[in-house]
Amino acid sequence: MPIIDLNLRDMEKLIGIKMPVDKEKLNDIFQYVGGEVEDVYGDELKLEIKCRNRPDIWYAEGIAKELKGAFGKENGLLKLKAEKSNYKVIVNKNIKKIRPYIGCVVLKGCKLSDNIIKQIMQQQDKIDGTYGRKRKKTSIGIYNFDLLEFPLYYKAIDPEEVEFVPLDMDRKMTPKKALLTHPKGREYAHLLKGHVKYPIFMDSKKQVLSFPPIINSNDLGKIKYNTKNILIEVTGTEYEAVQNVLVMMAISFIARGGKAYEVHIDYPKEIFKKDTTPKFEVKEKKKISTDYVNSILGTDFKANEIKRELEKARFGVKVKGKEIKVEIPSYRTDIIHDSDLVEDIAIMYGYNKLPLSDLELASEAGLSEITKFSDKIREFLIGFKAQEVLNFTLTSDSAIEKSGVENKNIRIENPINENYSILRKELFPGILEFLSKNTKKEFPQVIFEVGDCVEKDSKRETNSKQIKKVCFAICKDKVTFTEIKQILESLANYIGKELKVEEKEKKSFISGRCGKILENGKEIGIIGEIHPEILKNWGMSVPIALFEIEIGEVF
Amino acid sequence: MTEIKKVAEMLQDNEIKVLKNLYTKKLAFELDGLSQIEFIRAGMWLENKGLVTQKKKKEKYLVLDELGKKYVKEKLPEFRLIEILKKHSISIKELKEKFESDEATFALGYVKKKNWAEIKDGIIKITNTGKKAKESIESRFIQKLSNIKKIKKETLSDEDKFAYLELRKRKKIIKEIEEKEILFEITKKGERVAKNLPKNKGIGVLTSSIIKTEKWKNKRFRRYDVSAGVPKINAGMKQRYLAFLDEVKRELVSMGFMEMTGPVVESVFFNNDALFMPQDHPARGIHDLYQIKGKANLSKYKKIIENVKNVHETGGKTGSKGWGGEFNEEITKNLVLRSQTTAVSARILASRELRIPGKYFCIGRCYRPDVIDTTHLTEFNQLEGIIVAKDLNFSHLLGMLAKFASKIAKVSVDKVKFLPGYFPFTEPSVECYIYSEELKKWIEVMPAGILRPEVTIPLGVREPVLAWGFGIERLFMIREKIADIRELFSQDLEWLRGKK
Known part of the structure; x- marks a missing residue:
């Protein structure tokens, strides 16, 4: 979930309301954007935005537009307008297979500051990273308009055809070199893998603006607190996504006093028709009824009440009887179903003001058979003064090897900690590990665990089968095979299973004191005294006798 | 039944032994017939009941040191020399080859002083007194220490004291250690209980044979201190979570x-x-x-x-x-x-x-x-x-x-x-x-x-x-x-x- 840095004084200016200092009160304010305050120190605020699908609220100006609605400072559609202009970007058809789409907007008269620039960089970073799928789908460039000579060109070039100074570097290099040496070049080089030509964005004086989606020019692509006039460019692989990101970026600069001017995109016919950006106009309208809204929320809202909440959420709304027509701003990429509008109505109305209803439903209830059976076994074993334990199902190669068990376990391909890198297929190595951590505690130690084990099985739906097992262990001086077998037989009798024990050789157990446990001829478990070599592996010097049997299949 | 009698009937065998002993001696740190651990445990139980008080004292003990332990096995160097001399005379040169230099010097000095041997032209020869020499005060003392492990320094007999002073001059035979000693002293209540101790032994753990033979009819059941603490045991439990x-x-x-x-x-x-x-x-x-x-x-x-x-x-x-x-x-x-x-x-x-x-x-x-x-x-x-x-x-x-x-x-x-x-x-x-x-x-x-x-x-x-x-x-x-x-x-x- 995105976590963003905000400045409370800046938010006060943007929204026009006073911000409280108390964390809980701040949470009450930011609930309208699904925000939760992580931390406040002085005027600085760290806000977690829960909505992973709303890039339009991952930055100060975007949050401000919503809160202005929630607190009655503005409502309805955000007023966005781009002035006519002659600015033009000429797109070459050779970019088609690499990164075909581009959108631009010019913003004049912006009032920036170091803090605002920090906000904008943060916005750019969050959108590139998440909505832009780490710049694969979209990437953003911001330039000092006053240094540019129109028209601009977007095309593909040979990797060593031009030279420019990449952002935060002090010498010129070719795109090829930037990929190899610039940190961003190395980070994003994979996006251009397999292409013999690279995208470039240039002006009429052949100055490089950027090498999308890798890096901007240090000379043209750096804005400062005193930069007034700006060009924003978004390139990408999906037309709609490019337009959406461009609008979101424009909203920020407009909130900072900028006046927007359109830019004509001169596509070759192989790619797209002639285009003009940004796309501020509403493209999408939905019709919902009061009945629909009330049936989802369990409310009794009238059409006008719904209209009021939707306007607070910055939608354009017209009411006609029970029918509500909603105009959806283009930056609301998350609205893909009518139910998404219903949630916004509930959020603006306030979740805590919604009614709570009781549910009277006659339905079948009960625990699953496997749970009932496990619980019966657990309760019985506690009667032997045994302590139940709980281990993780994830374990390590070393635990398996120390226990003398063959390592055929299901393995995680991308573990982050080797102690949790394979799934257990039997319980007793975990039991041995547990006991090895209690060598200084009181004896006797009698413990058991009931838990799921997983093993490979290519005949099954998930290429594996999941079995619930029980393992019971006695750890004390002079423990005998008889003692552990008494408990096994007593358990078998209690749960009505006919179990037989036949001699078996297993590395983990003392030869001649180990048996496989059979039910109707099928091997379902193991019993025996743990071999001293295995105890030594675990750093233990008190004998252990144990048994483990299958209880049933989970999946 | 009076409080004193109740307490008296609760006492276990070892407690009774210790209390009786203290009643005559007032103060004790050991008791014949009981190991040190049994003695202290019984003393502590009595203390819990307010019948005795505990006093700790630091006590100096003598024990065998490294060489002392060796000499118990191998005999003191002076006796080893006599053993050799009984068979044949040896030269000083040979003596120095057979003994460590410290031991050689000491053994020779010792046998000369005791007139067990004499030296002539560099040859050591046994005397008649020497031929009869079997043990000394020192050898008896190290043997005794080896048997009883430690001896309280304060209670040494005159002979032992002499042996100790002699042996102290020689390195690493005897060492002095300090140990804490627990003493018990009987209280006024203890004295009253001691006077009221029951004549016959009570029944402790009830056995089925006692029930079958009805032996309990003529006996009393020893009273238990039901408020006393007991060792902890662990029940079986579900895992908490x-x-x-x-x-x-x-x-x-x-x-x-x-x-x-x-x-x-x-x-x-x-x-x-x-x-x-x-x-x-x-x-x-x-x-x-x-x-x-x-x-x-x-x-x-x-x-x-x-x-x-x-x-x-x-x-x-x-x-x-x-x-x-x-x-x-x-x-x-x-x-x-x-x-x-x-x-x-x-x-x-x-x-x-x-x-x-x-x-x-x-x-x-x-x-x-x-x-x-x-x-x-x-x-x-x-x-x-x-x-x-x-x-x-x-x-x-x-x-x-x-x-x-x-x-x-x-x-x-x-x-x-x-x-x-x-x-x-x-x-x-x-x-x-x-x-x-x-x-x-x-x-x-x-x-x-x-x-x-x-x-x-x-x-x-x-x-x-x-x-x-x-x-x-x-x-x-x-x-x-x-x-x-x-x-x-x-x-x-x-x-x-x-x-x-």
Whole structure:
């Protein structure tokens, strides 16, 4: 979930309301954007935005537009307008297979500051990273308009055809070199893998603006607190996504006093028709009824009440009887179903003001058979003064090897900690590990665990089968095979299973004191005294006798 | 019966012996017939009953040192020299070859002084006195020390004292150590009890032979101090966190829920695709899901996969726009460790066993590649639940969450609040917070929502489905005031046995 840095004084200016200092009160304010305050120190605020699908609220100006609605400072559609202009970007058809789409907007008269620039960089970073799928789908460039000579060109070039100074570097290099040496070049080089030509964005004086989606020019692509006039460019692989990101970026600069001017995109016919950006106009309208809204929320809202909440959420709304027509701003990429509008109505109305209803439903209830059976076994074993334990199902190669068990376990391909890198297929190595951590505690130690084990099985739906097992262990001086077998037989009798024990050789157990446990001829478990070599592996010097049997299949 | 008599009848054999002894001697640090441990233990029991008091004293003891122990085996050097001389005379040169230099000098000096040998022209020759020499005060003393291990310095006899002073001149034969000694002194009450000790021995542990032979009829039962402490034993117990989960399960069954189960090795189809998470969603990467080798066999879900594919690409028949792009059917077969139990809900919704109306729950393990710390585990449990029925709405869900807060977290309704949440598979989504008095803050515990039509319709369900997936560990931690999530899987047997 995105976590963003905000400045409370800046938010006060943007929204026009006073911000409280108390964390809980701040949470009450930011609930309208699904925000939760992580931390406040002085005027600085760290806000977690829960909505992973709303890039339009991952930055100060975007949050401000919503809160202005929630607190009655503005409502309805955000007023966005781009002035006519002659600015033009000429797109070459050779970019088609690499990164075909581009959108631009010019913003004049912006009032920036170091803090605002920090906000904008943060916005750019969050959108590139998440909505832009780490710049694969979209990437953003911001330039000092006053240094540019129109028209601009977007095309593909040979990797060593031009030279420019990449952002935060002090010498010129070719795109090829930037990929190899610039940190961003190395980070994003994979996006251009397999292409013999690279995208470039240039002006009429052949100055490089950027090498999308890798890096901007240090000379043209750096804005400062005193930069007034700006060009924003978004390139990408999906037309709609490019337009959406461009609008979101424009909203920020407009909130900072900028006046927007359109830019004509001169596509070759192989790619797209002639285009003009940004796309501020509403493209999408939905019709919902009061009945629909009330049936989802369990409310009794009238059409006008719904209209009021939707306007607070910055939608354009017209009411006609029970029918509500909603105009959806283009930056609301998350609205893909009518139910998404219903949630916004509930959020603006306030979740805590919604009614709570009781549910009277006659339905079948009960625990699953496997749970009932496990619980019966657990309760019985506690009667032997045994302590139940709980281990993780994830374990390590070393635990398996120390226990003398063959390592055929299901393995995680991308573990982050080797102690949790394979799934257990039997319980007793975990039991041995547990006991090895209690060598200084009181004896006797009698413990058991009931838990799921997983093993490979290519005949099954998930290429594996999941079995619930029980393992019971006695750890004390002079423990005998008889003692552990008494408990096994007593358990078998209690749960009505006919179990037989036949001699078996297993590395983990003392030869001649180990048996496989059979039910109707099928091997379902193991019993025996743990071999001293295995105890030594675990750093233990008190004998252990144990048994483990299958209880049933989970999946 | 007087208090004194009662106490007298409670005493065990060793206590009686010690008390009797103290009654005559007043003060003692040992008793013939009892080991030191038995003596001290009996003394301490008497002390607990107020019959004696304990005094600690530091005492100096003599014990054999390194060479002393060696000489017990090999004899003192002077005797070893005499042994040789008894057989034949030797030269000083030979003496120096056979003995360490210190020992040679000392042994020679000793036998000369005792007139056991004489030296002539460098040859050592035994005298008649020497021929009779068998032991000395010193040799007797080291032999005695070897037998009794230690001797109190204060109580040395004159002879022993002389031996000690002699041996002290020689290195590493005797050493002095200091030990704490416990003395018991009888109290006034002790004296009164001692006068009232019962004549015959009482019955201690009751045996079946005593019952059968009716021997008890003429005897008294020794009184026990029933208020005395006893050694601890451990009962068998459910694991503390599992006991809580059992309670939650019981509560849910009583609220009308049916338990459902599902696999932990899961296909991304049920873990993500069926839950309408776009295939290129950032939360589906290797940093968010544990990948497992191999492919799932999903042939029996052909129709459902087709529906899910349509809903992702175009919204299908759900009234949604979908995600656009192309849905890759190969990806659906990839295997992962389930990252949320909502996968189990998706399975029951897709299953023919689904009953409508129906209420289902499960408590299941989930896995995420998180670094383990006080608030995160890489393997954890979720309490998943769904309710499917006609005419369900958001207010039912909020009502249900408030009920959970009171039944499971045991907090009142005014300690519950709802805030917007975001989950890819629900709309509207809600986060239910409860107020922790302990932490003095609101804690996010119960995320929930109405499953999106994009989730339910492709699985064949037209009715609304209320759904939630709680981090059940958190609820337990709040209730039990546990700050570190790792404690729930503690491998500390004492924590499990309930000892802090």
